[in-house]
Amino acid sequence: MAMTAAVKDELSRVPVTRPSARKAELATMLRFAGALHLVGGHIVIEAELDTGSVARRLRKEIADIFGHGSEVQIVAGGGLRKGSSRYLVRVTKDGERLARQAGLVDLRGRPVKGLPHHVVAGGVADAEAAWRGAFLAHGSLTEPGRSCSLEITCPSPEAALALVGVGRRLGVASKAREVRGGDRVLVRDGDAIHALLTRLGAHESVIDWEERRMRREVRATANRLANFDDANLRRSARAAVAAGARVQRALEILGDDAPDHLLQAGRLRIEHTQASLEELGALSDPVMTKDAVAGRIRRLLALADKRAQDLGIPDTESAVTPEMLAP
Template identity: 45%
Template sequence: MALLDDVKSELTAIEGELPLARKAQVSAMIRFGGGLRRSPQGQIVMQVQLDNADAAKWMQANIRELFGHESRILTASHATPNGTVQNYVVLVERGAGALALQTGILDRRKKMVRGLPADVVNGNIAQVKAAWRGAFLAHGSLSDPGKASYLEVICPCPEAAMALSGIAHRLGIQAKPRQLRSSQRVTLKDPDAIERMLNLMGATRASREWTGKRSDGEARGKANRLANFDDANMRRSAKAAAEACDKVRHAFEIFEAEGVQVPDNLRAAGQLRLEHGDASLEELGRLAEPPISKDAIAGRIRRLLQLAEKTEKNLVK
């Protein structure tokens, strides 16, 4: 959540955007974060719920500057499985209907626009980027680095999801709408597409941080997998060495009991196995006098055990 909050704060700190782009951003924030409501007193109001304080302040300032309406910011908190979440509601009580017309949320017939305003969908690239920025500020989320990658916006209806997906295509990004339980969503899962969208929206610093942490997470994951693999190999090698020691010890007991003469090279190999119970075959080969290969030391131990097995079978007969 900390990274997501940083992304949204960075998006609201962008300077130098032209009025048309800022209007598109306000329109998208209203469409994806709330809309017109009827208050308990029967008054038509506009309220937009956001999860970032900077986004709420940005919207309040731009509603005043661009459209000439005053608003209030209300705070509310609610408990979730991951802890308490703070929400911010930008509330326009006077002139809400006029603001809806100005932002294109209502069309000229004063009917609610189901997707995004036509002026935004057909606008220039700066407006398209701003609309995606507004939708993300209103109801967007971003995966933590190290987890399955996604950038997602929850949409109020299928038409809004289709509109958001459509303007993503204008930016050269494939963003498919999908339905998850009762909600409509537009989701990016490709890490390169996510990085590009963050940059297009204006979160360049957060994009670098997200990409860097994701790469570090992937590297750590690979290192952990290799470490686990090496650890498993070590455990298997240690188990095999312990079993070999037991077999060699049993073989020497048989030879001693029966007075069997064992070839010197086989006896020396068995003795090395007993004296260096944790050593690998390669290490045993280096300890031999003169040093020999691991295949050679393995062959000598194998012939030693075969001799012991043959001796034991003759005893049974």
């Protein structure tokens, strides 16, 4: 919610000079946040918004572009929206005229189901303005992570499909979905969200969002590496315990009847069951490489297994229990 509020606050301050783009943004805001009501035979337009800055931008654009006055009413949050106020912008006088000017109704006075024709057929600047208006009206942005998304709640399936079509002119990979009984347009790819927010004019929010995204990726990478290292350590420890058990059995089979240098390596393995081969080499006198230690232990085990075979007794592998190899 914090990211959404920050983006809407920044977008509500983006200057737009092109007349067609201003009309496209206004029309889309009214379409996605508004509703047409028939009161006493006259059309009344109401637009419900979640921030005061967006409500002020909408009222200013209605007055500057079409010359209509409007009023705003603060609605206290209740139910699921408890604690969060809503802002209801209402145009009662000349509501029908504004609806026609904004393209909310067609020439016969019927409500438009998708987006007004001048928005759908507009240029790139108009497409950017339409997406800006849709986000200001009913957009949300989740924190960057595995399921990051930019989402627009739409008033109808036709409006969702129209917004997806407008997005194609911007190169935005968005999809229309029905979620929990409502129509929504979703952008899930992190790079696509970055590009879209930049085109809409939310430059400061993009920097903040990218920093959070980078921190999340670095944290996830660090966790993966830590888990990988931890798994390797556990695997190495199990292998060392199993090797120690085999060496113990080898010494029982051979007794002192083995070369001294092999016996020395075997005793080091038993005395330091959790140590790595490299650590065993550092503990030996004289110091050996891990390959030398491994070679001596391997020859000790082979010698003991051959003796066990000759005597018909269990070999060194018999000392390794399933518990030693369990994860």
